[in-house]
Amino acid sequence: MLKNVTLGQYFPGESLIHRLDPRTKLLATVALIAIVFVVQGFAGFMLIAAFVLACAASTGIHLKFLFKGLKPLMFIILFTFILNLFFQSAGNALVQVGPVKITDTGLRMASFMAVRLILLVVCSQLLTLTTSPIALTDGLETLFRPLQAIHFPAHEIAMMMSIALRFIPTLMDEADKIMKAQKARGANFETGSLIQRAKAMIPLLVPLFVGAFRRAEELALAMDARCYRGGAGRTRMKQLKFGRIDLLAAAVLVLLLAAVILLNRFVAF
């Protein structure tokens, strides 16, 4: 059933990367993405790929999950690849059919862009695979807390995200139930023209929204009953604390950046 699916793609574990502070992981992912953009040649990519794969291997997560996230983006990656391949006129022609030609520079550019995109996706994938959604929201809330000084609602946004995460499986389950009930009354969600199908959704959406509002009201009451008064004066049971491993992670990233810069300088590939 739908409710048995954990949301996001978090894989619980005890590895070094799992134990990193979520803020470290968030910042590290941003840094890693920045480093990917610093890279100028394939040598740098190979280094980063090796690094990411080593990280992934240390978490004990099967590599296939790491690349699963590529599937929905395959189209964009391919599109970028082809665009670069065909519309690069500089360089020596490798293949030429009529006005369309593929040059060596084009092939290099296309592969470069594709690899860059793949690395970007895999990096963020590593973050969501090793960090629970709740830790992610906590991390984001703490990172954005300084912005509260300029009235940025960091706590409210984090609370909303956390409630959304909590209720998405519940609402999916409910949608499934309502759909079955309306099907039992002869509803047809699968066939018909686009307009007919859109109309067929009304008996699903109205009860779903009514239900969501009812739940929201009850939840608000339950939160009131447990003394919720917004973010002011609130403490957290789990305090985010930077430890030695976070320092280590920062050091590793600095080294990685240095290595990439050196590779850019001295290796032409």
Add this chain to the structure above:
Amino acid sequence: MKKPIIEARNVSFTYEGAKKPAVDGVSLTVMEGEFLAILGRNGSGKSTFAKLLNALQLPTAGELTVNGISPATEDDCYEVRKSCGMVFQNPDNQIVTTIVEEDCAFGLENLGTEPAEIRRRVDDALRSVGMSDFAQASPAMLSGGQKQRVAVAGVLAMRPRIIVFDESTAMLDPIGRRDVFSLARRLNLEEGITVVWITHFMEEAALADRLVVMDGGRIALEGAPREVFAKTEKVLSLGLDVPEMMKLTRALRDRGVKLPEGLMTVNETSLALRRLPRSQSGAAKSASTMSKSVKAHRPVIEVNALTHVYMPGTPFEAKALDSVSLRICEGEFIGIIGHTGSGKSTLISHLNGLEKSAPGEVTVNGVDLGAKGTDLIAMRRAVGLVFQYPEYQLFEETVAKDVAYGPTNLGLDAAEIDSRVEWALRQVGLDPKEVGEKSPFELSGGQKRRVAIAGVLAMKPSILILDEPAAGLDPQGRRDMLDLIRGIHDAGTTVVMVSHSMDDVGRCCDRLYVLSKGEVAYSGTPAEVFLHDRKLHEIGLDVPECAKLARLLREAGFDMPEGIYRAEDVCDAIVRNLRGGEAAC
């Protein structure tokens, strides 16, 4: 010396825009350490009163003191909520976060407690409700009873002196209900927490220290459960019920058996009966109830070795149905019983082709639902399916339009649809003229459910399947709903009712199927099934109270026919066993 912890003097509360107050001049004192139950039909004001106790609402008149505070300002409310926790009805709608222990910490975090102290109290609270092993679990993976225990832990962590349970067991199955009730009772006895327990279940109320019955916003009855339930007529007239044993002993007294008043539990009743002089003959022969006439009609639904696996090939793979076979004949009233997760709901979704599985075969009126080219719309016309809490599926602007949804999907002409809508609404005891043009969202809970059932009836199915049709209703609503379904059955429809109430299926059904872990554990007439009372208890189900009494008496040497479970039959058998009983017959 116990002190009062809640004091209400003439407390009233009127919702904005309402003409009548929801709580109307209630005066009530609750002592520290008391376990107080509040009963009352839907709309009697008990939930509103609960919200006043928790300062979620403030009285519009009168004076209310909770733990020494009369809430007036927002800060007072905050203080009241600290000392008076509340557990709500719907387990899903009171859990805030995606990890059990984080949710448990929510209240303390709001209070600004030190992190180390939160940690300690959360661990204590989870241990106290027996959920330590689930500290890291996601609430979505828990059963209803477990979720309610998490909710209790969340309240408990705040170290309240009072906990208000607002129908917290209404949406649970018997195991969950027993679990949460005994947890509340234990917290009350061992930790001295005052409990206000609002419920629709008489057997829970019977175990409270004191009982308050509300009606129309006022206190209608008050006293020890025995005293209150002894006023049987009054209690029934308030839309409630009395414990089964109370009714039985009353019937016995009416037939001249000298039993004291106020017997509520099976054990008490059995002990009292064993003290009475027995008839010497011992040959109080009684007809066995086992030979109930079984109607030999043609089968309308046949299920053969049906197996259903959820999410095959994933870590969440689970067998929801394991080689289930059953046969439902024309004109029968079949009960399907089992606790949450036993596969009941999955099974009925197969009976009109909403779900299909292999291996296994489902035939309706001789047509194989799995075969290619089976007209599923025709099947859904033949088999009407009413899901749990069907009122949550209403969507149209008016009741009439909503009921018309099914017939319209069948492609009927307008005149036929209109006449069916009218007919279906009358079938469920509603006046088409009165409610037809109303919005379904304006109706009361019980009426909404009737409209939803009418929506299925309007398709004129020859077989009607209902999943927990009486769930969450108050006792009167429950009785009315069962009467309604019996009426539909008497009018010639084959009925399948899914339930976890043995009392309900015992009262209505010709035959039962008991599901446990996706398999048919027992099947047969209610009498045949209730013979397995011990084993049923092991899988989390109970037999009706009268059947329990019959067993205890049989073990004490009474001549009680096997498988006896109806109050009238048990009453007859007891009278025959007692000295002078034959004369009274």
